Amino acid sequence: xxxxxxxxxxxxxxxxxxxxxxxLLAYHNLxxxxxxxxxxxxxxxxxxxxxxxxxxxxxxxxKAASWFAYFLAWHDIGKFANGFQQLFKHxxxxxxxxxxxxxxxxxxxxxxxxxxxxxxxxxNEIFFDNYDEKIDSTLDTWLLIxxxxxxxxxxxxxxxxxxxxxKQDKQASLAYLKAINQLFLTEHKLEQYPPYFFDKKLRKKxxxxxxxxxxxxxxxxxxxxxxxxxxFCSEIMPLSEYWYKHAMPQAEKAIATLPKSSPxxxxxxxxxxxxxxxxxxxxxxxxxxxxxxxKGAELFILEDVTGAxxxxxxxxxxxxxxxxxxxxxxxxxxxxxxxxxxxxxxMASVYGQLYQADNHPSLVLAHxxxxxxxxFNQSILTKDDNSQQQYKNDEPSIIAECNEWFVDSRxxxxxxxxxxxxxxxxxxxxxxxxxxxxxxxGLQHKLLILDExxxxxxxxxxxxxxxxxxxxxxxxxxxxxTATLPTFLRDKLLNAFYQGLTASNEGLTINQQAPFPLMTxxxxxxxxxxxxxxxxxxKRQVKIDWITDIDSGIDKIKQTIQQGKIIxxxxxxxxxxxxxxxxxxxxxxxxxxxxxLFHSRFAFCDRLAIEEKTLYWAGKTSNHDIRHGKVIIxxxxxxxxxDLDFDEMISDIAPIDLLIQRAGRLQRxxxxxxxxxxxxxxxxxxxxxxxxxxxxILAPIWQDNPNEDWLNSPxxxxxxxxxxxxxxxxxxxxxxxxxxxIKMPEDARLLIESVYNQEIEPPxxxxxxxxxxxxxxxxxxxxxxxxxxxxxxxxxxxxHDIWQNNMEISTRLTSDNVDIYLAYIEQDTIMPxxxxxxxxWEQSRLTLNKRKWLKVERNIPxxxxxxxxxxxxxIHRPNAIIILIEKDKTALFYSKExxxxxx
Numbered sequence: 001x002x003x004x005x006x007x008x009x010x011x012x013x014x015x016x017x018x019x020x021x022x023x024l025l026a027y028h029n030l031x032x033x034x035x036x037x038x039x040x041x042x043x044x045x046x047x048x049x050x051x052x053x054x055x056x057x058x059x060x061x062x063k064a065a066s067w068f069a070y071f072l073a074w075h076d077i078g079k080f081a082n083g084f085q086q087l088f089k090h091x092x093x094x095x096x097x098x099x100x101x102x103x104x105x106x107x108x109x110x111x112x113x114x115x116x117x118x119x120x121x122x123x124n125e126i127f128f129d130n131y132d133e134k135i136d137s138t139l140d141t142w143l144l145i146x147x148x149x150x151x152x153x154x155x156x157x158x159x160x161x162x163x164x165x166x167k168q169d170k171q172a173s174l175a176y177l178k179a180i181n182q183l184f185l186t187e188h189k190l191e192q193y194p195p196y197f198f199d200k201k202l203r204k205k206x207x208x209x210x211x212x213x214x215x216x217x218x219x220x221x222x223x224x225x226x227x228x229x230x231x232f233c234s235e236i237m238p239l240s241e242y243w244y245k246h247a248m249p250q251a252e253k254a255i256a257t258l259p260k261s262s263p264x265x266x267x268x269x270x271x272x273x274x275x276x277x278x279x280x281x282x283x284x285x286x287x288x289x290x291x292x293x294x295k296g297a298e299l300f301i302l303e304d305v306t307g308a309x310x311x312x313x314x315x316x317x318x319x320x321x322x323x324x325x326x327x328x329x330x331x332x333x334x335x336x337x338x339x340x341x342x343x344x345x346x347m348a349s350v351y352g353q354l355y356q357a358d359n360h361p362s363l364v365l366a367h368x369x370x371x372x373x374x375x376f377n378q379s380i381l382t383k384d385d386n387s388q389q390q391y392k393n394d395e396p397s398i399i400a401e402c403n404e405w406f407v408d409s410r411x412x413x414x415x416x417x418x419x420x421x422x423x424x425x426x427x428x429x430x431x432x433x434x435x436x437x438x439x440x441x442g443l444q445h446k447l448l449i450l451d452e453x454x455x456x457x458x459x460x461x462x463x464x465x466x467x468x469x470x471x472x473x474x475x476x477x478x479x480x481x482t483a484t485l486p487t488f489l490r491d492k493l494l495n496a497f498y499q500g501l502t503a504s505n506e507g508l509t510i511n512q513q514a515p516f517p518l519m520t521x522x523x524x525x526x527x528x529x530x531x532x533x534x535x536x537x538x539k540r541q542v543k544i545d546w547i548t549d550i551d552s553g554i555d556k557i558k559q560t561i562q563q564g565k566i567i568x569x570x571x572x573x574x575x576x577x578x579x580x581x582x583x584x585x586x587x588x589x590x591x592x593x594x595x596x597l598f599h600s601r602f603a604f605c606d607r608l609a610i611e612e613k614t615l616y617w618a619g620k621t622s623n624h625d626i627r628h629g630k631v632i633i634x635x636x637x638x639x640x641x642x643d644l645d646f647d648e649m650i651s652d653i654a655p656i657d658l659l660i661q662r663a664g665r666l667q668r669x670x671x672x673x674x675x676x677x678x679x680x681x682x683x684x685x686x687x688x689x690x691x692x693x694x695x696x697i698l699a700p701i702w703q704d705n706p707n708e709d710w711l712n713s714p715x716x717x718x719x720x721x722x723x724x725x726x727x728x729x730x731x732x733x734x735x736x737x738x739x740x741x742i743k744m745p746e747d748a749r750l751l752i753e754s755v756y757n758q759e760i761e762p763p764x765x766x767x768x769x770x771x772x773x774x775x776x777x778x779x780x781x782x783x784x785x786x787x788x789x790x791x792x793x794x795x796x797x798x799x800h801d802i803w804q805n806n807m808e809i810s811t812r813l814t815s816d817n818v819d820i821y822l823a824y825i826e827q828d829t830i831m832p833x834x835x836x837x838x839x840x841w842e843q844s845r846l847t848l849n850k851r852k853w854l855k856v857e858r859n860i861p862x863x864x865x866x867x868x869x870x871x872x873x874x875i876h877r878p879n880a881i882i883i884l885i886e887k888d889k890t891a892l893f894y895s896k897e898x899x900x901x902x903x
């Protein structure tokens with residue numbers, strides 16, 4: 001028989017395979033504790049610095065590591081429940097016998113916290129000498145952290161602990177903890193609770209950083225549960241002996257698999273990062289020369305026109321901030337997967353210059369479809385037979401060096417030294433997602449670079465405010481890049497960061513008449529707003545023309561084709577884009593060699609092909625032969641990320657900031673009259689020979705006093721739905737009619753503020769839509785604030801307990817979308833539409849509005865229920881909708897040319 005009651009309990013079991021395995025619970029707890037000890041001792045993931053925030057000295061790493069290990073040894077106390085022990089069916093008389101009167105109705109993590117509050121907190125023999133009931137809240141937070149080691153805090157309500165634990169189980173847990181106390185009292189000399197248990201300010205800091213301790217706890221548990229490093233030990237020995245003979249040596253081996261931090265190099269000059277830049281732009285020059293404070297977080301907002309070199313300026317600042325020890329890595333957050341993909345490829349050739357030579361800093365692409373990005377896949381490195389992280393030195397095509405530890409799970413992606421991805425991956429850190437703490441930990445000591453801020457709605461902006469607030473509170477710096485930032489939004493972001501920086505609720509006084517271009521810098525010394533000049537070559541003046549009907553636009557397209565130019569018409573809805581595409585084919589007799597449709601309702605594989613074709617036709621490297629007589633009909637998917645250059649453009653009426661973005665793809669590069677790129681000459685400024693750039697806008701007939709039906713004609717019905725604040729469209733039309741052009745940068749503030757200034761009163765006929773939209777924005781912000789976590793309360797579920805109620809929380813208010821997969825049946829086998837061998841099912845997917853789907857689903861063939869459930873399990877998509885097409889035939893609802901067009 002085993003020599004102590006707590007040795008009779010098993011700790012973990014993997015029943016997914018045919019064979020189950022078990023470890024003694026006491027030993028498993030020490031395995032995890034030893035991993036945590038090593039993480040803190042060696043400051044992995046800046047874990048030792050978390051203890052410095054709560055009062056430990058820089059030379060007290062081992063003491064901090066011991067305290068962390070001590071609490072980690074508690075992490076699986078919920079497994080002492082007989083209800084849990086019954087999960088492992090065995091014939092070992094040495095182990096605890098099953099008591100069938102007990103049940104396992106609550107997870108072991110929540111049972112662990114219940115055991116602490118119901119039983120262990122009343123057992124005086126497990127407390128250190130300076131115990132005082134006043135510190136119970138701090139002990140509670142540690143136990144919430146430890147028992148919540150599976151990625152979310154333990155449940156506090158409806159925990160059926162009495163049905164899970166026997167009296168014997170409770171006594172065994174008590175005996176175990178007394179032994180743990182003895183181990184750490186004797187070997188690690190932890191005889192007194194440290195000062196932060198008693199100091200009010202330090203306790204408050206501890207609650208704030210408890211979310212980061214929770215992330216280190218998760219990593220410790222992952223490492224300590226790896227059977228390769230912690231094999232089953234059947235020998236019974238004192239816990240101190242197991243600690244030194246097994247747990248500690250194996251923990252050293254386990255953490256050796258983690259990637260080492262890459263040492264940074266001091267910033268030298270712009271040529272180190274961007275050797276192709278001969279003369280910095282004014283924005284880049286200021287990024288090179290602006291003062292960086294000695295300590296504390298900083299926020300920069302870079303506002304300038306397209307082509308001003310904002311991305312390069314942000315990397316100059318990033319390197320300078322890293323050199324000043326204000327950041328140890330970077331996360332670049334973008335609005336879409338497409339923009340993230342594009343920046344990832346650009347970063348792959350730059351990020352290595354931030355770190356010392358012969359190091360292997362990790363670069364990770366973080367978004368929902370990163371695994372399907374070919375550029376990312378070729379940069380993922382493999383492990384050798386011993387699971388040690390290695391780098392390929394013989395792969396000539398590799399564009400980046402990624403460590404597989406980071407990329408085998410999106411949960412860990414933000415822990416990489418340099419990350420590029422969607423903003424969503426960062427926003428998850430402030431929402432009740434499982435393992436959000438890992439993202440929070442990953443952002444600590446990272447420079448957060450935010451691009452295309454104008455692309456987000458009020459819900460995401462509120463989430464971003466909360467993220468910036470916590471990031472600043474933890475000493476994190478940020479850079480925001482934008483060409484179209486309304487003053488009210490600039491105020492929100494600056495104040496969110498300022499309040500985190502100063503740990504106060506005081507507002508920041510901001511210049512409401514700021515010039516443009518502008519670099520704003522905020523730190524402990526205050527706010528600096530630096531006006532900047534703009535290079536002549538990136539100044540733009542785009543003339544505005546107006547049309548009020550579709551036929552006028554078709555006539556313009558016909559003329560453009562006859563002139564041998566390329567033209568794009570940006571529609572506001574997918575259905576309008578499809579309808580126009582079909583009209584043009586009929587009226588102008590165009591085939592697929594001359595016209596292309598680009599919107600969001602294509603299967604992923606078809607959308608990639610269309611994106612490539614769009615870049616081929618209208619990208620920077622296209623020439624006269626390629627561009628000649630081409631027409632692209634697109635939706636908003638073309639507004640961001642793609643470096644496109646059209647000779648002519650038509651756009652449906654849209655809010656001013658979006659029209660500025662669209663106009664940025666009109667005569668974007670300097671070309672000759674035939675559309676060929678002009679060779680550059682650094683001594684001579686080249687002029688574009690294509691004439692005055694003109695954007696033609698389809699809009700209603702101008703009305704000085706519009707009524708509520710202003711947008712209700714058939715050609716604007718979908719526009720009125722997509723942009724429900726009709727007053728913004730009217731104000732945009734008013735502004736552009738008065739000016740007659742989009743002139744950047746001189747009129748940037750005027751253009752944006754004439755539409756978005758919150759003091760503007762909309763025309764009486766459009767006030768209903770205006771105030772409805774404003775109410776919706778306030779509602780979105782309120783929902784976001786309700787959904788986010790309260791970091792001040794410490795690692796816990798909080799009063800509204802979103803986790804427990806299983807509410808659907810998202811980084812975007814788009815839960816009304818459904819995932820549809822295209823498939824066909826061949827010889828009674830269900831085959832994905834895509835022929836991609838690696839990701840066929842995911843590349844066969846498209847996203848559709850749920851209301852749209854419910855409207856058309858009855859007319860679309862779908863997989864029967866029996867086979868649907870089997871396939872959902874096979875592709876790990878429990879809510880997938882599978883629609884059936886005939887192979888190599890055009891369906892009545894989908895085609896490569898039109899996408900999903902059922903109406």
